[in-house]
Amino acid sequence: MNRSRWRGRFAAAQVAALAAALLAVVAPTPAYAADTVSCAAQTSFFAADTTGRLWRYPVNSPGSTSLSFSARSQIGNGWQTYGRVIGGPGGRVYGINANGLYRYRWTSSGWEKINGSEGQRISTGFTQFASASARNKITVDERGDFYAVDGLGRLRTYRYDEAAGAWAFSDRLLDTGWGRFNLIVAAGQGVLFARDATDGRLYRYRYDADSQRWIDYHQSLGTGWNVFTKGVVSAGGDTLFGIEASGLMAQYRFREDNNTWVVLRRTISTSGWQSFSNVAAITNACTLTASHVPARPAVPVAQYAAASVTQANSNSIELAHTDNIGRLLHGRMSPDNFSSLQLTAVSGSEGFSGVPAVSENTQNLTRITARNINSDVWTRTQSAAGSPGWGGWADLGGRMATNPAVARLSDQREVVFAVDAGGALWARRQDPAHADLLAWRKLGGSGLTGTPVAVPLANASALVVVADSAGTLQAALYTGGTLGAWTSLGGSGFTGTPAVVVMPGYRLRIFSRNSVGRIAATERRVDGTFTGTWTPVGGTGVVPAGAPSALLSPVTGRIGVYVRGTDGYIHYAAETAQGSGTWGAFIPAQDAFETYATDPTAFSFVNANGANVAYLARTPAGSLRLYTVQEPTSWIAGAARARTTSASTERPVFHRHVLPPPPPVD
Known part of the structure; x- marks a missing residue:
């Protein structure tokens, strides 16, 4: 050839x-x-x-x-x-x-x-x-x-x-x-x-x-x-x-x-x-010539948005919230002296809306992540552990339709989640070796409208729970940078951001306000499946006006549910016993005839006296109130004794603490 x-x-x-x-x-x-x-x-x-x-x-x-x-x-x-x-x-x-x-x-x-x-x-x-x-x-x-x-x-x-x-x-x-x-x-x-x-x-x-x-x-x-x-x-x-x-x-x-x-x-x-x-x-x-730049969804300044609270490794209590004109306020106080609260506006000339996320990075620095009113997600990190100073704002982009949720996984990497205007879930996850967050990746989903809740689980995974346009809560497991299949939690017409409590064995209790305006709970079992049914919480004596906040008490091992009623007061319902999944009626969770404009934020903290339970809320005038919750000593004795104790003696005592006022507007 x-x-x-x-x-x-x-x-x-x-x-x-x-x-x-x-x-x-x-x-x-x-x-x-x-x-x-x-x-x-x-x-x-x-x-x-x-x-x-x-x-x-x-x-x-x-x-x-x-x-x-x-x-x-x-x-x-x-x-x-x-x-x-x-x-x-x-x-x-x-x-x-x-x-x-x-x-x-x-x-x-x-x-x-x-x-x-x-x-x-x-x-x-x-x-x-x-x-x-x-x-x-x-x-x-x-x-x-x-x-x-x-x-x-x-x-x-x-x-x-x-x-x-x-x-x-x-x-x-x-x-x-x-x-x-x-x-x-x-x-x-x-x-x-x-x-x-x-x-x-x-x-x-x-x-x-x-x-x-x-x-x-x-x-x-x-x-x-x-x-x-x-x-x-x-x-x-x-x-x-x-x-x-x-x-x-x-x-x-x-x-x-x-x-x-x-x-x-x-x-x-x-x-x-x-x-x-x-x-x-x-x-x-x-x-x-075709544009691929996502449009910016409109972000009105949310009125009376709830706060986020956490206790840092340095032992200080860190809190953040936006006010009704779009300022983002950060507070830091000693768990042994609430009057030590230093509340400062960290937003500068920027405007923010909704509930911010407060977290701590791998260097034990407090980080605030919030949605700017231009629809981008912004984050700001403490300049040094224990320091009152802050680094500059970092614009993470996003053009998101919901507030961000931040989860620190078991491998210590942070992930930021948010939902876009098209109803899809996105995430920015942390680089394995450095503090940088990678670019937004679309995880999936359609018709999602609620602010996601991200709950860290074992093996560097997280469960994401978010409402769709029908008001049905959907859940999916995030692991290795990808999202598993969505599971419907049943029902429809749920409103507000759900509250999720992690129990031993990574069982979860999920709380939300249902289509008839009542608080209900469902459960994720130890094998990762859901019951698919919703149990009423707190009876019918209180009409909730907002989303619930729930907390597993480190003192008694019972879950407490906190909600703002249409009467403007904060109400509380507790499990009848550890892990029972049955609930007492809502009772007043305050010791003063003072109404509140924000939903409560329940949290636990440790001070010189040991573990404590508390919640935070704001008055219509924007003043912060912190209530500590003194649970009955009979609850601490264990489930068996609790079941035999008279219901009339089973009420916690709520102590109000008036926190220092917010700074004046510049």
Whole structure:
């Protein structure tokens, strides 16, 4: 057989096999609008050869099968000093060497000069990406955002503000596990293609920097991409151009709306590109005009939102709440001296709404997580343990329709949950090795409307409970960054955020206000199943006006349920015995004729006298009241004695404590 003919047939077979692999392995994706790609009539590729000469190649019709090259021209020398050259939007070209990252910009009249210089060093970092092992692990999208995989396999993003001459954000962590990829390339605003180093499989992602969400994640687009050993570049708009060792350049364009390759391995040059050490493209020559930025849901300032309370490892009681004008207030006090409360506004000029989450990170620093009235989730962390100071606010994005829920799992990693305007549950989980939170990932669900409750369980898992649009509570197990199947807890018409109590063996009692306005409870068994039935709590003598708060008493082992009635008073119902699941009638939970405007928040704490039970509420004037609960000593003696004790002697005593007032409005 003629050897040249055999080589031609073999090459054709390789091309056919690669094309078949690409077409066969594309997985389903969410539906989008019709293809709306828009491309410039002409753009530029830049190629640096081994002698340092930089060449500009005019590219005509870059997004279509009519693509062609015009005559090239030399536009620079000395580019061999850069181990990596990458393209950016608007004619920007970036060079990376041992001294840092340099920015250039090509215009129709030549290189743009700033202060007489064509190149400006914009960072002394990024030097690792000039090395052979990391040079393909950095890219720039059509917006000008940098994406890079660090030495630990973590994907990070950066944005340079040219007008300010500074980085708008830097080292923002998006994901882990990207060490498996040996090449990433941006092909649109937040669109990333990543090549697996093992089998050459290509994956597509879409990240929205405004909401900090992963819109599309880890979509497999086929194998065989390891043939492009000289790199892959993009002109934006889901275009890709792969370069083989032989110098062949192949053109691709993907359509996310129908999940197809509309340009599939079209050879646009059979050779010549092998002589270049770096090839770059202008990254916004093609754009997708369809927006993938989630709309911001309206967030009115919630009136009389309840507080969150926890006891820190430092022993202080930490509390936070929003007021009726959107201030976020934080309080810290000694468990032995409630008058020591220092209540300060930590919101600055920002506005917040709803119930914030108060947690503690792995460095034992108090953290407040709350929903800004712009719909993003914000977080602020104590500057040092025991310090009254705070670090700056961190905007976690999200554009969420509900308040956040925060859970610290048994592996000490935090996870933030929230529901979007479309009724789906999202999460940001903590990096395994650092305090950073990864980008929002969609977990699933539909028609969800309530604020989620996240309850840490064994094996670094959490149960998420949230109401849907029918008022039915749904529950799902979160583990390993993914969510299991949803289970309906039965019934409908439930309102408000449910309260969940964890019992030994990770059994759960869940409390909510039902369709007839009464408090009811259901149970999650030790095997993880639910009873599917709801038991009335507290009788019919009190009409609840809000959501319940429930607590397993560390003193008596009984669950107490607290609720604000339509009369404005706080009421309390307790289990008739430890673990009985039956309930006494609601009784007044206060020692003064004072009405309250917020739902109560029950909590336990430890002071010099041992374990205690308490709840917190606010008056219509915004004043804080803390009630300590003195449970009957007969309850402590055990369930057997409690059942034989006269009901008239079984009432707890509630002691009111007037806390220092909130600070005046600036």
